Amino acid sequence: MNTTKVARDMGLILVAFVSSCALGVLTNSLRRVPLPMVYENPEARMLRTVSSGAAPIALEPEVLEFKAVLGAWKDSGALFVDARESAFFEEGHIPRAINLPRDEILRAKTIVELASKSRPVIVYCSGEDCEDSKLVAKALLALGHSKVSVYSGGWEEWSASRSPVEK
Amino acid sequence: MVGVALAGGKMIPRILVSLVFFVAGVLKLRDPLAFADGIAAFHIFPNWSINVLSTGIPYFEILAGIGILSGRARSAAALAACGLSVCFALLYASALVRGLDVTCACFGTWKILQASTQVGFVRALVLLGLSGWVYAKALHTHQAG
Numbered sequence A: 001m002n003t004t005k006v007a008r009d010m011g012l013i014l015v016a017f018v019s020s021c022a023l024g025v026l027t028n029s030l031r032r033v034p035l036p037m038v039y040e041n042p043e044a045r046m047l048r049t050v051s052s053g054a055a056p057i058a059l060e061p062e063v064l065e066f067k068a069v070l071g072a073w074k075d076s077g078a079l080f081v082d083a084r085e086s087a088f089f090e091e092g093h094i095p096r097a098i099n100l101p102r103d104e105i106l107r108a109k110t111i112v113e114l115a116s117k118s119r120p121v122i123v124y125c126s127g128e129d130c131e132d133s134k135l136v137a138k139a140l141l142a143l144g145h146s147k148v149s150v151y152s153g154g155w156e157e158w159s160a161s162r163s164p165v166e167k
Numbered sequence B: 001m002v003g004v005a006l007a008g009g010k011m012i013p014r015i016l017v018s019l020v021f022f023v024a025g026v027l028k029l030r031d032p033l034a035f036a037d038g039i040a041a042f043h044i045f046p047n048w049s050i051n052v053l054s055t056g057i058p059y060f061e062i063l064a065g066i067g068i069l070s071g072r073a074r075s076a077a078a079l080a081a082c083g084l085s086v087c088f089a090l091l092y093a094s095a096l097v098r099g100l101d102v103t104c105a106c107f108g109t110w111k112i113l114q115a116s117t118q119v120g121f122v123r124a125l126v127l128l129g130l131s132g133w134v135y136a137k138a139l140h141t142h143q144a145g
Helices: A003-030 A042-050 A066-075 A086-091 A102-107 A132-142 A154-160 B002-030 B032-040 B047-069 B074-098 B117-144
Strands: A062-064 A079-082 A121-124 A148-151 B106-109
Touching: A003 B047, A003 B074, A042 A132, A062 A066, A066 A121, A066 A154, A102 A132, A121 A132, A121 A154, A132 A148, B002 B032, B002 B047, B002 B074, B002 B106, B002 B117, B032 B047, B047 B074, B074 B117
Parallel strands: A062 A148, A079 A121, A121 A148
Antiparallel strands: none
């Protein structure tokens, strides 16, 4: 193997990599909404976005079980928010629920501003393991909604219980 | 005729690797935030490095993609492609070992190319094989020349 050639290639790669990172930093600074120098995780970004720059507050939504959720759905008073991606929402969701995926609340918080802030809101996602319902619920709390809960069983439990579904 | 077909056959991996890196770079440039989230999902890189990588790597991939098709810098570009593929494979392997479910946004937010951790690992290995082949050919051509 031609070691001189390999060494020259590696030098070229190093120069290209450093130049690429410098170009990335430069073009990022020219973006309309540049990424911050230090990475923020989605939860921190969401809370910062919805609280308009104020320091994130430790907000924890109430967690509801199936019976309570079914009762709230029958009363028709609560706003149901499906935090899954739209493709899953379109396949089936709790009747009267609106779709509000995590990424959309970052880009369009106006959707949730339409709802009265004192109206109970129940957020769900796929099931026990998903985090998006908690993220969206925290964002709604930070937006000033006072009665926000998370349905922990989510779509998996609701659909398995043979409760009504909408497509 | 056979010679043309053979030359065409040799070009296919080169074109394929070049296209994969070029397209992946362009798609990542369109949504660096999604790529940053993808990098963070591996829980390996410190927060201060993630946004620099998420904005810089796409340009590096585009350079590698163009370089593989070019004449002069082909071996360096192919070696860069090998390096990136090794990094991707190692990241996916570590995610598999730790039981992480990672979607790295390696092709931006283009859902059709988003893959599970297992598929991502296999994809990285295939890319490594192809990049290695292109690099070996580029070195051979250099030595023969």
